[in-house]
Amino acid sequence: MTRPFTENDIIPPEFRRGRGARSRETGRFEAQKRERIDDGWGSLEQEMEPVRTFLMPDKSKSVITRNTSPDIPFRQGLNPYRGCEHGCIYCYARPSHTYLGFSAGLDFETRLMVKYDAARVLEQEFRHKNYKPDLIVMGGNTDIYQPIEKKLKITRQLLKVFDRFNHPVGLITKSALVTRDIDILKRLARKRLVRVYISVTTLDYRLARNMEPRASTPQKRLDAIRDLAKAGIPVGVMAAPVIPSLTDHELENILAAARAAGARSAGYIMLRLPLEIKKLFREWLEEEAPDRARRIIHLLQEMHGGKDYSSSYSERMRGSGPYADLVAQRFKKCCFRLGLNQRTAEDELTLDLFQPPLDDGTQMSLF
Template sequence: MTDKPSPGEEDQLPARPLIFKGRGSTSNHNGRFEQLQREAFDDGWALEDADTPRLITEIIHDSSRSILHYNDSPDIPFDRSINPYRGCEHGCIYCYARPSHTYLGFSAGLDFESRILVKPDAAALLRQALAKPGYVCQPIAMGTNTDPYQPLERQQRITRQIIEVLAEHQHPLTIVTKSAMVERDIDLLAPMAAQNLARVFISITTLDRHLSRVMEPRAAAPERRLQTLERLSKAGIPCGVMTAPMIPALNDAEMEHILEHAHAAGARYAGYVLLRLPLEVAPLFEEWLQHHFPLKAAHVMSIIRQSRGGKAYDAQFHQRMRGQGIFADLLAQRFRLAASKLGFMQERSPLNTSIFRPPAATTARTAKKLTPQRDLFE
């Protein structure tokens, strides 16, 4: 016999989130700039588990007129970056880049994972930027906001086109990714690495397949990322591992094991970041915790707030990556001890900027301005 709610009681029951297969977020709330709010709800007809319909990815052409993004942040090791895509199909629930989608009028939730802006003119715009008379060569970082090797890259190939331009003009770059697709570009990256022009970091958050599946649903499996590290290293490409983010009471206990496996696979640089929950990411992450780990949710958020001055997030430079307090200090000590014991390099040697050859002015064509188009890709 099934207990049914009494009349009027249904209105008091919490709304059940609509779960889409292969997506991380459980909601699609509007961003902070929107005047109206929309909210999805389960009307009792939603299908369950494997029968749940897929959320189709929408591709939107981005007609940006520049491609290099500069920053002067004192707590990151690069001053410029390229993002071939806005939004990311990997769907990592913890992604600190989610709020960037709200500037476009989209949600930081499911929109961030399913409405992806692509930059087809990226390579031409990059060539144009490198040819400017006042350009000063410094390493370009890729993968700082969204993953340059997210699933769409297989068809779009924008990241590869960017690397081809950098390789042609002997310009250094660094890459951070959770995807095994970076192996496709070993033919470009290995010769660059031989000239000290390339370095690749693989982000590994957990070795637990189940946790990885629900936390970062469309990223490569943990063991596949380790295999990628090994293949890149054997190709002569200097590699590192990012144990990021470390989430209290969820994956932080794995940090030493991740570092051990990554070092065995060939990683020689390492880094970590304490979970960051800026703006819209905090409520999205709490919703996700309540759905997937309801018994741990309160404990996880309590430690996060203890490490962030009582808030879900502290955006201060030097604090935002590491946090403060007992847990944050212990995590930092654990990382230093493990990295030292395993022999990870304590400092990253500079990449080579001395052999950069700027494009000739005649080859730096102005990229054509695209009319925004939309199409669907599953």
Template sequence: MRADLRRGRGAGLNPSSRFEPLQTIGFDDGWNDPDEILPPLKTEVQVEWARKIITRNESPDISFDRSINPYRGCEHGCIYCFARPTHSYMGFSPGVDFETRLFVKPNAAELLERELGAPSYQPKVIAMGTNTDPYQPIEREYKITRQVLEVLAKTSHPVMIVTKSALVTRDIDILAPMAKQGLAKVALSVTTLDRRLARAMEPRASTPQKRLEAIQQLNEAGIPAGVMVAPVIPMVTDMEIERILDAAFAMGAREAGYVLLRLPLEVSELFRDWLLRLFPDRYRHVMSLIRSMRGGKDYDAEWGKRMRGSGPYAWQIGRRFEIASKRLGINKSKTKLRTDLFLKPTAGGVQLSLF
């Protein structure tokens, strides 16, 4: 795909969904006919009337068992996003389609109130930002994330947010009172401090400096805001681990985590194409290191290994993160969110008790 047509987008390919019976492959016929040039890509938004909004998981290597995703697809366009393959379920490509053909769930808040009001519901922390970013650019217009937070605030339900967007500071008016009760915490994902690299790797996310400033604003408002060094990409961003932690600590972050680059399914092809375009001289070295941490493959989805990898290089990354965190006093203690304040809703279609 021509660079001028995908300006501001992460993926350079748009492979067909793996579930489609027919596969389309683009090629250059050599004519370069100006009448056949496609227009620049525009973001398209479709409405999805969801039937459920709380997603459950039983993964033993993550700290939550339920999450909410107000959107499908993500305009941030992060080339490494492990959620890209989910777009195939909608019949779209995990490539350019994932960041240009988005789905919004306008009934998310209504569904949430109904599900929280179910007689069998037991409160536990709800995570947001675990698949697609709840504060991607279209949130400015649709405000689905804000509506969800309003329901969680009204019911005193705990929430944990992960985002790459400084837009999260817009909702300080909701999050600060929740945090005061021990009901909210936020983590800003900072992959690199290099503006140019961030622009190429995650083109429509907030700049690294804006994310750091968001950490500061949230902490100053009394909202525990930490940093996620995620993903760590060998020979591309791994040399910045200590600098990112230093910068986040200076902005008030006292909690941090990291995740090794994950390349499930189609993400591998998309990332390798991006790597060849941006860092052709490093391609072999980067992929060699990735495979050394993934049992010789591009990705190993085994629980307990998928987030951290295995082997000497993965071990080194983990020790560097731990040493830097200990030096700064990060992760000495972690904010534990409360569940004992939960107030079951009685509106929004919730069936009331007969007696």
């Protein structure tokens, strides 16, 4: 007989293979919380159920999200999936899963919401008479090339819509699966309509496996940068997140490896621990890096006024203080030395080509 785990459990490794989080504590919006208590009959010693992935349809009426945040360099985003099977323990999108009644922990990795009709909905939004084209970034929240995309191909369907409408799009991913769509990305690139960013957190294979269990290996990501660059697709690298006392020493090596592979631009973001992530990340540290846990948290708090996280626009992405300033200087000098981020006017994406095609499948009016 098997039983499901409850929120307060730290799931044993043998039951969460390939998962980043160690628990699935109730989200902050839930009115009730369940706890497991031994009744004396040995029921807690029974065999436990392995953690599995479940897909659920997301029937949102719109797929384009909009923001006005001054520290986000784009105003429109698109995410065909909610939740992400990559399982990156540091993912800042985890708390968004609590809005759906799920936990930011294992539920975020295993209870996935899928916008199966995303391409159709996007086309409807592009055809709306009041729509004005502006860059749309795919993958700003959850990864558009997470494992289920290999079968579902929703991201590929969306790229076909961007291609047909000549609409600019940016892609952010840590998956080598992006190379599957080089045929479409090449067409978009010839029209100055696409830019791709590959996230590389660490070059350490073992650390990446433990921290980003179902994402592509670091080498596969560098290979993806190389393949995209060879195809003439503008590609950059995101060294994100930079984790103090764990991955910070790799910053220059990551940028150099990506530049050698063909990256033309780069960015970085410091580790962020908002809301539920602070507990999830501490659970991970206790198991994977107990000798450095205190120092990592101390440096993070030093960058956020003594707290785990500051949500102010001036601090949440980069932090503040001596350590944050040092990382910023290292990044800037390394980019200058490697020739990264030296854009010209030809590198800018264009909005001028946007045009809804006539073949919308409906009968045209005579007037």
